[in-house]
Amino acid sequence: MAPDAPLLAVEDLKVHFAVEGRRYRAVDGVSFAVDRGRTLGVVGESGCGKSVTSLAIMRLVSQPPGIYAGGRIVFGGTDLLALPEGRMRALRGGRIGMIFQEPMTSLNPVYTCGDQIVESLRVHSGLSRRAARARAVELLDLVRLPSPAKRADDYPHQLSGGQRQRVMIALALANSPDLLIADEPTTALDVTIQAQILELMKDLQERTGTAILLITHDLGVVAETCDEIVVMYAGTIVERAPTQALFADPQHPYTIGLMAAVPRIDVEAERLATIEGSVPPPWAELRGCRFAGRCPLADERCRREPPPLRPLATGHDVACWYAPIERRAA
Amino acid sequence: MIETVANRLLLSIPVLFGVLILGFALVTLAPGDPARVMAGPAAPPEVVAQIRDRMGLDDPVVVQFLRYLGRVAEGDLGRSLISNRTVTAELGAAIVPTVELMVACLVWSIPLGIAMGTLAAVWRGSIVDRIIMTISVAGVSLPIFFICLVLIQVVGVQWRLLPFIGRGGPLWTVEGLRHIALPALSLGLIFIGPVARMTRSSVLEVLRLDHVRTARAKGLSERRVILRHGLRNALIPVVTLIGLQAGYLLGGAVVTETIFSYPGIGRLAVGAILSSDFPLAQGAILVLALAFILINLIVDVLYALLDPRVQRR
Ligand SMILES: Nc1ncnc2c1ncn2[C@@H]1O[C@H](COP(=O)(O)OP(=O)(O)O)[C@@H](O)[C@H]1O
Ligand SMILES: [Mg+2]
Numbered sequence: 001m002a003p004d005a006p007l008l009a010v011e012d013l014k015v016h017f018a019v020e021g022r023r024y025r026a027v028d029g030v031s032f033a034v035d036r037g038r039t040l041g042v043v044g045e046s047g048c049g050k051s052v053t054s055l056a057i058m059r060l061v062s063q064p065p066g067i068y069a070g071g072r073i074v075f076g077g078t079d080l081l082a083l084p085e086g087r088m089r090a091l092r093g094g095r096i097g098m099i100f101q102e103p104m105t106s107l108n109p110v111y112t113c114g115d116q117i118v119e120s121l122r123v124h125s126g127l128s129r130r131a132a133r134a135r136a137v138e139l140l141d142l143v144r145l146p147s148p149a150k151r152a153d154d155y156p157h158q159l160s161g162g163q164r165q166r167v168m169i170a171l172a173l174a175n176s177p178d179l180l181i182a183d184e185p186t187t188a189l190d191v192t193i194q195a196q197i198l199e200l201m202k203d204l205q206e207r208t209g210t211a212i213l214l215i216t217h218d219l220g221v222v223a224e225t226c227d228e229i230v231v232m233y234a235g236t237i238v239e240r241a242p243t244q245a246l247f248a249d250p251q252h253p254y255t256i257g258l259m260a261a262v263p264r265i266d267v268e269a270e271r272l273a274t275i276e277g278s279v280p281p282p283w284a285e286l287r288g289c290r291f292a293g294r295c296p297l298a299d300e301r302c303r304r305e306p307p308p309l310r311p312l313a314t315g316h317d318v319a320c321w322y323a324p325i326e327r328r329a330a
Numbered sequence: 331m332i333e334t335v336a337n338r339l340l341l342s343i344p345v346l347f348g349v350l351i352l353g354f355a356l357v358t359l360a361p362g363d364p365a366r367v368m369a370g371p372a373a374p375p376e377v378v379a380q381i382r383d384r385m386g387l388d389d390p391v392v393v394q395f396l397r398y399l400g401r402v403a404e405g406d407l408g409r410s411l412i413s414n415r416t417v418t419a420e421l422g423a424a425i426v427p428t429v430e431l432m433v434a435c436l437v438w439s440i441p442l443g444i445a446m447g448t449l450a451a452v453w454r455g456s457i458v459d460r461i462i463m464t465i466s467v468a469g470v471s472l473p474i475f476f477i478c479l480v481l482i483q484v485v486g487v488q489w490r491l492l493p494f495i496g497r498g499g500p501l502w503t504v505e506g507l508r509h510i511a512l513p514a515l516s517l518g519l520i521f522i523g524p525v526a527r528m529t530r531s532s533v534l535e536v537l538r539l540d541h542v543r544t545a546r547a548k549g550l551s552e553r554r555v556i557l558r559h560g561l562r563n564a565l566i567p568v569v570t571l572i573g574l575q576a577g578y579l580l581g582g583a584v585v586t587e588t589i590f591s592y593p594g595i596g597r598l599a600v601g602a603i604l605s606s607d608f609p610l611a612q613g614a615i616l617v618l619a620l621a622f623i624l625i626n627l628i629v630d631v632l633y634a635l636l637d638p639r640v641q642r643r
Contacts, residue, residue, distance in 0.1 A: 060546055093549035100547075105540040108559055109639060110566075119558075120548040155638040171548070 005077065006033035007211050008057070008179055013071035015049075015056050018064060026052045028235040029071070031309075034179065039205065039212040041222030041243070043258070044232035047279055050215045051101075053232075054183045057213070058098055059088050076178070094124045097172030097210075101184035103165035107156040113140070113167045114152025117174055124175045139170040143200060162193035169200065176208060183215045198225055219258055223247060228315070231255050234279050234290040237309055241316040251318040251325055253295045289320070297322050334634045335627065342623045349619035350402065354395050356615070357608040363387075367606045368411050398612075407616070408609030410602075417613040420598065425617065428594035430501045431517065431583060434510045439518030440525055444568065447529025448561050454534065462526060469523030474582045478516045478589040485512060495591050513590045517582050521575065528571045532564035539563075566637050573629030580618055595621075 015027040027049040034040045042050050055061045057073055059080055073080040076095070080088060092098075100106045107116060117136035121127050127135065133152070140148035143166040156164055165185060172180055182201065186194035202225055205212055214226055222229050222243065229246050231239040231254065239252040250256045289307050292298040301321055309319040318324075357364075365381040366373075382388055386397065401408065407417035443466075450462040486494035494512050498505030536542065537560045545559040584596030591597065599614035601607070634640045 058547055060543065089549045089551065091549070092547055098547040100540060100544065102540050106544045108541040108545065108563065110563055110637065112638075119550070123549055123554075157639050168544075171544070 007036045007076065008034040008213070009072075009074040010053070010057070011072045011074065013053065013056060013073060014069035015052050015061055016067045016069045018067060025069075025235050027056065030232070030235070030237055031071075032230045032237065032240065034211050034213055036178065036211055037205070037209045038228070039202075039214055039226045041226030041229040042213065042215045042232060043217065043219055043222055043229060045258075045279060046217055048232045049235040050217075050232060051183055054098070054181050054213065054215055057181060058092055058096060059083075060092075090124070093120050093172075093177075094175045095177050096179045096181065097175070097177035098181040099165070099168045099172045099183065099185045101187050103161045103168060103188060106168055107164055107171075109156055112153050112155055113159070113164075117152075117167075117171050120171055120174045136170075136174075139174055140167065142173070142204065143167070143170045145170075161189055162197065165189065165193075165197055166200070169197075169204070173204060173208065173210070177210055179211045179213065180205075181213045181215070184217070185214075186221060187216065187218070194221070201225070231258070236290060236319065237317075238291065238319045239317065240309065245313070245316050249316070251312060251316065251323045252291075252320050253297055253322070253325070254291050256325070297325075331631070331634055334630055334640075338627050338630050342627075345623060346619065349616060350399065351395070353612040353615045353619075354398050357612055358391060358394065360606070360608070362606040364411060364606065364608045367608075402616075407613040410610045411607045412605055412610070417609050420610055421595065421613050421617055424593060424595045424598045424614075427497050427592060428583060428587070428596065428621075430506075430510060431513055431587070431592065431594055432579070434501065434514035435517040435521065435579075438514070439521040440572065442518075443522040443525025444529045444561070444565070446522065447526040447568075448533055448556070448564075450526065450530040451533035451537070451560075452556055459530075463530070466523035466526040469519050469521075470527075472520075474516060474520050474585050475589060477519050478513075478586060481512050481516055482589070497593050509592075513586045513592050516590075517579070517586045520582055521579065524571060524575055525568060528568050529561075529564060532567045533560050536560050536564045566633065569629055569632050569636060573626050573633075576622055576625040576629070579625075580622060584618075 009031075010033070011031050013027055013030045014025070017024040017026055030049070030053055032040060032042070042053065044050055052061060052066075056068065057075070057080065061068070068081055071081075075091070080091070083091075107113065111119075114133060114136045117139055118129070118132040121132040121135055122129070125132075137148045137152050140151055145151045145163060145166050151159070151163070151167075156167070159167065169185075172182075180201075185201070186197050189197060198221065201212065201214075204210070212225075214222060216222060226243050228242050229240070230237055231246075231252065233254050239246065239250070239255045241251075246255065247259070250259055288301075288303040288305055289295070289298065292302040295302065305321075307319045307321045309317045310323075311317050312324055363378070363382075365378045365385060365387060369378050369381055386394060389397075405418065407421070409416050410420055413420065446462045446466070450459040453459050482494045485491050492511050493509050496509060498507075498509030500506050501510060533556075537556070541563075542555060542559050545555045550559070580596070583594065584600060586592065587594040587596035588600050595614055595617050599611060599618065602610035602614055
């Protein structure tokens with residue numbers, strides 16, 4: 001592995017679902033890379049394939065109905081899709097940790113928070129019960145739960161949503177992963193708690209050097225936390241850019257529309273203030289651009305030929321025939 | 331935990347009272363005259379009248395009931411009209427065999443039912459699943475007496491493998507085990523079906539939950555995921571079901587004991603009722619009701635042990 005190779009490189013990933021004889025193209029040719037210690041944001045409306053992408057990296061898409069229909073997921077130089085199950089299992093919760101959207105239900109209600117962290121520690125590192133327990137308390141302290149030794153003996157239902165998400169973070173970080181996948185980690189939380197959790201993740205990243213793949217439907221969340229952002233639409237990537245560049249100069253009509261939905265954005269997005277229409281159903285056989293049905297700029301060519309993801313400026317890639325789009329500053 | 335038990339015990343008091351009324355009413359309202367039974371069919375009417383008087387059978391019902399309550403409170407359940415031994419002695423002798431039968435039945439049927447249900451859930455839709463579910467449905471829909479008779483006919487009479495009459499001694503002796511095998515098998519067979527089906531649906535439901543995805547994301551083996559994060563949680567409704575089936579189990583024990591001439595409470599109750607041995611019938615019903623309450627108490631404790639959300643409430 002070259003020293004400058006990214007920690008994680010998803011290359012043309014395709015994950016489909018075969019349901020009742022139909023093929024749902026939930027993820028259809030997605031590529032991005034996460035460098036060591038960096039944060040990549042993946043944004044897009046609900047249903048665009050973000051969770052499926054993240055589960056695919058953990059190789060936890062259930063088969064059937066899921067099908068890994070193509071592409072590679074290269075992590076630390078090896079293609080995860082080609083890895084034997086035993087070695088993949090060692091990576092899950094080991095070098096790759098994951099946090100989920102639903103803190104209320106993501107922990108097992110019948111075990112204490114401490115025991116659930118201990119289980120992960122012992123499976124991966126073979127620590128003694130006592131050492132694992134001490135480490136679990138340390139981790140709960142790391143995620144800033146007050147009186148961590150007591151919290152370790154609490155059952156999940158005795159904690160609030162924010163506290164449970166902290167436990168989830170402790171669990172995901174238990175074995176010092178190189179990559180932390182956070183799938184909508186703050187969506188289910190109150191706004192103030194959201195900010196605390198994001199701050200905690202940033203802070204832990206600085207201390208542990210873990211890379212983060214932050215998945216969210218909320219542009220406000222990625223703006224403050226990510227180095228680079230990927231915008232997904234209907235199973236594909238429509239735009240990819242460093243955070244600064246994306247917010248300063250969004251290029252895809254879909255991105256522009258998304259930003260119009262976020263207050264405090266200083267670009268006037270012509271006629272896209274709300275994105276009309278809805279995401280095409282994933283089984284639709286679309287020949288052209290998937291956004292064409294909702295795009296004010298769409299023409300014959302857009303409906304006929306899918307626009308490739310092509311570089312505009314350094315690091316700013318867009319899948320739109322019309323890019324670069326001329327816009328007036330507000 | 332202690333609170334759970336105390337609450338449940340308090341709740342059992344009205345149940346127990348109801349059972350006492352019921353047992354008393356059954357005997358008082360039933361056809362047949364206890365005095366006549368005691369005196370024997372050939373006794374002259376004056377003797378019968380004398381006995382009626384001595385037993386207070388001509389007093390108002392309420393007085394009879396209060397008197398009955400008073401005696402029960404003192405642990406005096408009367409004497410059997412047939413054997414003239416005390417009812418407590420008769421019941422005492424029958425309780426151990428029945429408890430043995432329950433243990434011998436549950437000790438294999440519940441683990442097997444849970445294992446079958448789990449396998450069926452894990453291999454959902456496979457041939458294994460279909461076979462297991464077919465067996466379960468058969469177990470539920472066949473009446474217990476039919477299972478008993480088939481087992482007696484095949485295993486007992488044709489193959490001559492196991493005895494099918496009476497009790498051979500305590501459970502830990504070879505003869506005891508050989509004698510209890512067929513009754514315990516029959517009684518267990520009706521239990522496997524519900525347990526297996528409940529386990530299957532419960533495991534399937536739990537395996538879809540978010541915390542199971544977390545368990546997989548921790549890198550646990552599939553076996554560990556299914557047993558520790560699937561089955562462990564799925565047991566909670568299964569235990570509830572077992573509690574609900576307790577009455578079914580006791581009813582089944584009555585039938586099984588009778589068919590196999592097994593000297594337990596169930597056969598005692600049936601015999602007492604058939605021979606109009608009222609004090610003994612009352613006592614047996616009381617014991618069966620107590621057993622029902624006790625099983626439910628055990629289930630509640632298990633439930634609280636299995637589900638920390640209950641425990642801390
Ligand atoms: N197990 C599954 N079976 C069938 N379809 C699925 C399954 N999981 C996800 N999908 C479909 O894949 C698409 C993407 O879902 P998802 O990745 O969860 O979206 P989101 O971006 O909101 O996380 C959706 O259309 C969803 O219906
Ligand atoms: Mg999602």
